[in-house]
Amino acid sequence: MKILCDRQNLQDAFSVVGGIPPQKTPKPIVQNVLLRAADDRIVFFATDFELSARVTLDSVKVLRPGEVLLPAKETSALLRELSEPTLALESEEHRCKIESGSGSFVLVGDDPNEFPAEPTFDGTRTFKVPSAVFLEMVRRTSFAAAREETRYAINGLLLDYDAGNLRLVGTDGRRLALTSAEIEGGDEPARAVVPIRTLHSLLKAVGDDGDQDLEITLGNSQIAFSLGDVEMISQLLENRFPAYEQVIPKVADSTIEVDRSLLEKNLRRVAVLSSGDVRMVRFEFKSSSLELSAESSGVGRADLSMDASVDGNGGKISFNPDYLLDALKVSDLETIRIDMTDDATPARFSLGENYTYVLMPISGS
């Protein structure tokens, strides 16, 4: 195999798949990225068995077709460091020589024939959504999903489609983020739980530019995302997502409106003094103000008052400030609405068009 190509293009393409190979694995061959060159185009393919990604680059000159494996980590690092506009890649046996200006680098891969084959995909059901819309939906919900591996079912986001409406839901049992959008996808309802890692990789691979449609195809145990030159196939998680609709409070004693960016700033300020063993900020809603306070025993105390329009009796409620900041950060509203009842009932935050966040308070015993 021998190719000539633009360095930047190659680097961009490589970065789509470069994050997929696992850092630690008992099967080290998957720490490589497969490069296949034919017909004046190259394809990079990487997999960790659960998630596979493929990217095609056609602005290259293929002098001799062939395949080679590139060690993912070293190749990423090398491409970042090189600055010549063009590169020449040539493989011999299982090595790949990269020439750039006066530099010559030989990367030792492995036998491409041993590399896992691209997965076969069983999906038929296709949805289309502008990529920028979908990525924003992921950003609004993914932080709320559980990080821990073992709460398997909710270590991912729920895609819940019904009659032209796609909902994305993330929860870790303490909070829940829900967002929705109108998309094309037919009448049949559909549900799937997609691993967080897959969605993070998608965010990285696709970027926000362009109004291209992202094509989502759903299979029995797999999901595929396709956008331009990039295609990803991922396993789905077991579909055991909590009944999220029951968790969202329908009624509340008080409804409060408050400036979002001011709340975010003030919450950060007050949270400085909640850094003890329990991260907790107290909210007290009075008739036209919100009093924030926090105390870290032996360290100090913070009190802060800000305007709020309170409809109802108000009252006291405490939250882990990190949980709320995560959501305030991705909200784009000027004024948000909070619906609360008491310190044992979830509070509901309306943070944007079709964007709801539910947070469980911290209470005394």
Place this chain on the structure above:
Amino acid sequence: MIRVLPPEVVNQIAAGEVVERPFSVVKELVENSLDAGARKVVVELHDGGKERIVVLDDGAGFTPADLQLAFVSHATSKLGELADLDHIASLGFRGEALASMGSIARATIRSRTEGDDSGHEITCEGGALGEVRPSGCPRGTRVEIADLFFNTPARRRFLKTGRAERARIQELLGRLALARLDVDFTLMADGGEALRLPAGESLRERLVRVVGRRVADHVVEVDRTWGNLRVHGLVGRPEIARRDSSLALLWINGRLARDRGAQASIRQAYREFLMHGSQPVHFLMVEMPPDEVDVNVHPAKSEVRFLDARRVQGLVHEAARTALTAAGERPRTGAGAVQVGEGKPRALTGLPSLPGDLFGRDAGRVSPGGGSRVAGIRARADSDAELDVGAPGSAAPERSAPPSTVEPGDTEPSPAREPVFARIAGGRFVQALDLYWVFATDDGLVVVDQHALHERVMYERLRARHDASAPTIQRLLVPEVVELGAREKAWLLGHAETLAAEGLLVDDFGGASVAIHGVPAVLSRVRPRSLVESLVGGLDDEDAEALPRLREAVVERFHSRACRSSVMAGDRLDDREVEALLEEASRCEHPHNCPHGRPTVLTFSGEELERFFKRTC
């Protein structure tokens, strides 16, 4: 053909349950002697008891009529009717022991009561009962068991060597003796005196003879009473912890007993002090009304059951913990020896004031220029009199006073000492290997591990802060459902209210499941499922307290946080930082161990140093 077994065979079979080896013979007989009110017990062994065992006491003795019944199964003077089973205050009570022995050995009892002019004896050889005959003897009872298992050779083959049997018996006698300081015990083996425990000595003195000086020097006295329940005895300091639990001893009303619950709650009290896998050493006597404990559970009578197990567990836990806390200072190996020793002079006090001269005032002058380093060791250079423990006329007499009261020739044990950290704070030291601080004191060399000590200080800080704040609950939006075993589930739900007060909200979810609705906010990053699983994990006692287990989970979190935020090996500290740390350590509740149980400070006493330098002869 089916035959009814003749009674002597029945006895032989049953005997196996009571009498397995010479050890059990001695146990039964000595317990009988103690029940008979003996003040003096002599045990004689020949070939480890395989050839002959004699137990001699000065107790109440048998009347001739009693003797006639002595070898009859279930004849006991101790239990008249079933109701008496509720009030078992004596050690032996089943009336099986002598009958068993008579059926598998050549047994002779010779006895005289106070009122009788002469004694009598009776023999029973392999179940063949002899006549009661007059026989001259002093007041008390002498039981001789010869040729054990002579008629059941199969059993005889299972006996160990005489030496091994004797060792077990000696251990047993020591243990029985620890609970009866008012009784004089003697063990004779093959004509020589193997163990002599005079009546009236203290528990600590008896401990020296029974388990050795090292253990006896490292135990702390305990005495707690709660209503009609009393726990007293000695608990071992953490440094004599062992791999096995052979010195974790508990007596219930004078009876050596095993009780997993109580034993576990004592271990719990030691938790912070011991490294993983170590077993504490303790000698605890529990006294309670006989009707609140059931000793009739185990044939060998070593397992008991309490009416109110939690009360007993609570009290032994508290007793052990209070003693450890009050003990404060780590002992110095040399000093304790004086209290119980046989007039051996304290080696340390014979030395000229070692510390001041070695690393004290002079050290400051050896390395001038303040904080200069010599081969990685920096001498503390400022000769600020206020911080100088060894300096005469120190400006801080309240600090330097206690050590200086130990004058050469002073053989009295020193009174309650100032804790080690309070004494060394402000003293001169060198930092070695960027990890240890070495202090020279009147007691010898004190070496502090900076990481371990800082970890302890951080840990107590975090804990104090936690204890001071009201428990808070991170409620769960989506209850987490956990499946448990039936016993675990019942236990968890049985304690639901207690747990809720600490922030863990659980309720029944039907079937084998419970639902978790909230967790202590301090553990909000711990998975609720694993919190509950660790709470019920290893649950072997339905009476186990829920709160300590939950607190343990909380405390576990503090351990790791304390460790992460502590200075490490290799962090060189400024002298002022060392001062501050020592000062805070002196106010810690348990400054002598890091939260993982490793020691924070070691004292090498003068005596130990002498041993290292082979100065002892």
